Amino acid sequence: MSDHTTQAASAAGAADADLTRLTAVEMADRLAAGTLTSVELTQAHLDRIERLDPTVHAFLLVDAEGALATAREVDAARAAGEELPRLAGVPVAVKDIACTQGLTTTAGSRMLEDFVPPYDATIVTRLRDARMPILGKTNMDEFAMGSSTEHSAFGPTRNPWDLDRIPGGSGGGSSAAVAAYLAPLAIGSDTGGSIRQPAAVTGTVGTKPTYGAVSRYGIIALASSLDQIGPCARTVADAALLHEVIAGHDPMDSTSVDAPVPDVVGAAGTTDLAGLRVGVVREISGSDQGFQPGVQARFEEALDALRDLGAEITEVSCPHFAYAMAAYYLILPSEASSNLARYDAMRYGLRVTPDGSPSAEQVMGASRDAGFGDEVKRRIILGTYALSSGYYDAYYGQAQKVRTLIARDFEAAFDQVDVLVSPTSPTTAFRIGDKTEDPMAMYLNDIATIPANLAGVPGMSVPSGTADEDGLPTGLQVLAPAMQDQRLYAVGAALEARLRERQGGYVIEQAPEIEVRA
C-alpha cells in the first residue's frame, strides 16, 4: 500500500512539473476540457518561479496573489458554464515596460524604482479581458536600451541554456521566462530587435508586429516611431494566439492602425509553402558579414527546409541596409532624448535634492545623473547632440533620408518576393560581461533586426536549431510587408513543423535542466 501511495505522490509531482511543459495551446485545450484548472496551472508556474527565478532572474516582480485571483475567477466562471476566451486561465508574463495599475513598473530603471502606475496599458487591459493571469513583470535593459538585459538597474537575467550567458535584450526577462518554462507566454517590446534577438538566443519564438498593429498606450516610450509590442512564446501557434489577443485598433494610441488584424492564428497552421517566394537578403547574412559559422550553417539548412516545403528561394539586395545601424543610432537616441525628458523629478520618479537651496534645474541634473545608467546617458547625450543646432542636418536629418532609402529597399524587395529571411542575430548568446565595456560591439548585435523597425514592417524570429561550436540556439528571422503579419506565422509554423519532424521535438526541448545557484 505504502509503495502505491508513494508512486501516486511522485506521479502527481511529475504531473505538476509537466504542466509548465505544455504549450499554451495544450493548456487552453485542457482548461476548456475541464481536465485542468487555472489555479493548478498558475500555481505550478508560481512554484517553478519560486524555485528557479532566484537563479534566472527573469522577473522584477511576481504577483502571485493577483495571478491566483484571476485564476480562481476563471475556474469559477468555467464551472458556471460561462463562455470564455481561448486563452482564459493561461498565465502570462509582462515586460516591465507596460504600465500595470497598482503594480510597480520600473522599465528596469532606478528612475522609476518606486513608480506605481495609476492605470493599465491597453495591452494589459486586453490580457485582463482575455482572462489571463498575470504572473509578474519581467526584467529588461533600462528603458529598453540594450541587447543583453545587462543594462537593467536591477541586475542581469541569465540565459536558461547557459547561466553564464545573456538572454538577449532588451526583453531578456520575457525570453528567459518563456525559455525556462516560468511562463508559457510573455509580452515583449521591439524597437530594434528586443523581441526577436532574445527569442533567437533562447531558442524561443518572438514577433514584432507591423508598426501600429498593437497599441502602445501605457507603454513607457523609447523611440516612438520605432517601438512596437509583440508576443514571446515557445511555439509559433502559441505566439499567434497571444498576438491575436493584443493586436487591433486603439483610439488611445494615435499611431494605432485602424484595420482588421491579419489571421495569424489560421496562418500558424500552415504546413506547406508551395509557391511562396522567399528572398535572402545578401546584406544581412553570410560569414563575410560577420555571422558566426554555426548561425550561418543553421540558416542555410533552414533555407533547404523552406525549399523542401515548396518555397522558391532567391537572393535579393537591399544596398542601404549597410547604413541602417548608423541611421538607427541617430534616430533612436534623438527620439529617446525627447521621450526621456519627461523624467524631470517633478511629478513622478526619482528626485535627488543636492545640499543647500538648489534650483529646479539643479535638482533635475542631480536626479537624472543618479536615476539613469550609463547606456541611457550615452543615448540621451547622443540624441541631444544629433538634434542640436548646427548638427541637425548632418545627423538626424541625414538619418531620416537614409530611413527613406531603407524603406525603398524593402519595397523593391517585396516587389520580387513575399517574405525576406536572414539569421536573426549574428551570434549565439554571448557571455555576461563580454560587451558591457564596449557599446559599439553591443550595438552590432542588432544588425539584422533594425531595418524592419526603420521601415515599420513586421518580423519574427523562429528557432532554427543549435550551433555546432557551442550548442546554443540560433534563430531564423522572417520579414514581411506591412500588415502581412500572417506570412510570418505561415513560414514560422512550416519551418517549426519540419524541424520537429527531423529532431523529434522543439528546439527548446534540447535546453538543459536549470541548476539552482545559491
Next chain:
Amino acid sequence: MSHLSREDVAHVAMLARIQLEDAELDRLAAQLDQIVDWVGQVGEVASADVPPMSHPMPLANVTRPDEVRESLTVQQALANAPQAQDDRFAVPRILDEE
C-alpha cells in the same frame, strides 16, 4: 579626428539636464566620440533629392471623438509625486535666489 570633445559632451549633458561627475564625463566622452564618428557614415549616402522619413506611416492630425470621460483623481495623479502640497505638485524654486 575628434568629433566630440570632453567640453562638448559636458555642454550637451547640461542641455539634457544630466549633471555628470568628472569620472563619468571622461568615460562617456571617449565612447561618444567613437559613436559619433561611426554614425557620421550616414553622410556618405548621396541623398539630396531624398525626402526625410520621420515615421513609418503617413499620418496627420489623428483625433478621437471629444467626449467627457473619467480621468484620474487628484489623489491618483499625485500618488507618485516626490513632493505634493495643497493638491499640487511641490517643486523646487525655478528662479535664481536674489
